[in-house]
Amino acid sequence: MLTNKTITFLGAGAMAEAIIGGLIRNQIVDPHNIIATNLSDTTKLEKLKMRYNIQTTTSRTWAVEQAEIIVLAMKPKNIEEAVREIKEKVNNDKLIISVIAGIPSSYIEDLSGSKSRVVRTMPNTSAKVGASATAICAGRYSTGDDLETVSLLFSAVGTVTVVPEEKMDAVTGVAGSGPAYFYYLIEAMEKAAVESGLTSEEATALITQTVVGVGKRLQDTSKSSRELYEEVMSPNGTTEAGITLLSERNGQDAMHDAILKAIARSKELGSVFTESK
Numbered sequence: 516m517l518t519n520k521t522i523t524f525l526g527a528g529a530m531a532e533a534i535i536g537g538l539i540r541n542q543i544v545d546p547h548n549i550i551a552t553n554l555s556d557t558t559k560l561e562k563l564k565m566r567y568n569i570q571t572t573t574s575r576t577w578a579v580e581q582a583e584i585i586v587l588a589m590k591p592k593n594i595e596e597a598v599r600e601i602k603e604k605v606n607n608d609k610l611i612i613s614v615i616a617g618i619p620s621s622y623i624e625d626l627s628g629s630k631s632r633v634v635r636t637m638p639n640t641s642a643k644v645g646a647s648a649t650a651i652c653a654g655r656y657s658t659g660d661d662l663e664t665v666s667l668l669f670s671a672v673g674t675v676t677v678v679p680e681e682k683m684d685a686v687t688g689v690a691g692s693g694p695a696y697f698y699y700l701i702e703a704m705e706k707a708a709v710e711s712g713l714t715s716e717e718a719t720a721l722i723t724q725t726v727v728g729v730g731k732r733l734q735d736t737s738k739s740s741r742e743l744y745e746e747v748m749s750p751n752g753t754t755e756a757g758i759t760l761l762s763e764r765n766g767q768d769a770m771h772d773a774i775l776k777a778i779a780r781s782k783e784l785g786s787v788f789t790e791s792k
């Protein structure tokens with residue numbers, strides 16, 4: 516095991532489960548050293564206990580008392596209440612990891628009044644299959660060792676890139692939200708495939724492998740994305756017909772603006788907390 520430290524997940528949703536699964540699968544943490552808790556969904560806690568053999572509890576303050584590492588994995592709207600509830604139980608001995616979009620580390624650092632050691636992170640749902648593109652950044656009081664610990668923990672669910680905190684909103688719009696853009700596109704591809712006579716199973720199999728192939732190709736080449744799609748386009752062929760229509764409808768502009776919008780939303784989520792300081 517990488518660490519014998521007790522890790523408490525405050526928030527037992529999709530992200531928490533993806534990370535817990537990776538940590539256990541890769542034997543980074545003993546399941547008995549993981550505690551998960553949430554607001555009120557005891558059914559979800561029972562499922563996690565059964566599935567991963569971890570500890571679960573409805574007492575959030577107890578869970579925080581036990582922890583050497585606390586992972587904040589609730590929605591941004593719940594962070595204020597969460598902080599209020601655990602404030603008295605947090606001290607500088609505990610490392611706090613946040614996966615929450617938008618929320619600046621400085622807001623969480625002031626949590627204990629004793630300069631909490633915070634590392635802010637942004638994983639994505641591909642953590643579930645060990646393929647997250649996670650970025651992490653150090654807070655003001657976290658140490659080099661803390662960054663290393665978090666890096667090792669998240670290596671269990673994919674790649675880890677260390678960035679300065681001012682880049683975290685961009686990371687969130689691009690990589691945190693990133694999988695959704697692809698799934699959205701795939702939904703449209705499936706619809707067109709079925710309308711054109713493929714069964715849903717045929718469409719899914721073909722599109723899934725196409726996406727896997729694109730990912731592998733990207734990892735394997737130094738060619739630019741433009742070079743790669745131009746490689747697919749034969750003059751006056753099928754791809755050119757499709758790409759021409761996308762260009763006429765400003766498909767790339769829409770995608771570009773969507774990502775900027777997501778980045779702006781990440782900034783907006785955090786601004787409430789920076790302004791109130």
Ligand SMILES: NC(=O)C1=CN([C@@H]2O[C@H](COP(=O)(O)OP(=O)(O)OC[C@H]3O[C@@H](n4cnc5c(N)ncnc54)[C@H](O)[C@@H]3O)[C@@H](O)[C@H]2O)C=CC1
Pocket residue numbers: 525526527528529530531552553554555556575588589590591593596597598600614615616637638639640691692
């Ligand atoms: N879903 C995604 O693709 C990604 C999500 N994130 C971030 O992860 C966080 C969680 O997202 P999801 O797992 O999708 O949400 P979710 O809704 O699936 O889970 C949130 C969990 O937090 C719990 N919770 C709420 N308030 C709490 C409190 N005070 N104490 C303890 N638990 C509390 C809820 O009961 C629930 O179990 C969000 O802040 C999001 O920004 C980050 C990267 C990707």
Ligand SMILES: O=C(O)[C@@H]1CCC=N1
Pocket residue numbers: 616687691692
């Ligand atoms: O949509 C969200 O706010 C979260 C953060 C990144 C992905 N999901």
